[in-house]
Amino acid sequence: MKDIMGMMGKLKDMQAKMERMQEEIAELECEGTAGGGMVTVRLSGKGVMLGMHVDPSMFKEDDVEILEDLVVAAHNDAKGKVETLVAERTRELTAGLPIPPGMKLPF
Template sequence: MNNIMNMMGKVKELQEKMEKIQEDIVKIEEEGVSGGGLVHVRLNGKNELLGLKIDSSLCKKEEIEILEDLIIAAHKDAKKKIEARMLEKTRGVTDGLSLPPGFKLPL
């Protein structure tokens, strides 16, 4: 019985550490650049597209903001679909487990 209690304590400790790591990862922001600096994207640790800048030499100046918004919307749509598929795939694995309420797998 002592081993089970010890193991449950370690699981709780692991969950707390993973939650802290996930909180830290979300705060990470990085910028990617391509085309010799003509295109810049900014993502956070959840792969959310925070910003997009396209140089005006690549298309008409009045179309840039619309193009940037459309690309951001397409990225959000794809990300939402990926998250739904990930949830669907992991649900089959976790259905038989009696995980504590609120326990999240590190995905």
């Protein structure tokens, strides 16, 4: 019976930590760049685009496709950084817990 109570306490602690981590993740900001800094995208920890900057020299009619590609590349760069930060925070939080392999947190 002691083991069940101990496990329940650990689960409650884990839930509180997960809630704090979700709040921290929401406050994270990552910046991705492409084209040598010609395009910059800022994302929140939840993947919401917060802003974008495009160097004015990119606004030429014949460069539209290049600009579109750079925006996508900058977004993907920022998204990769967000995912890395979230994975690091999750690993820190779940260190030592018996979580099944392949289980992705946060849910």
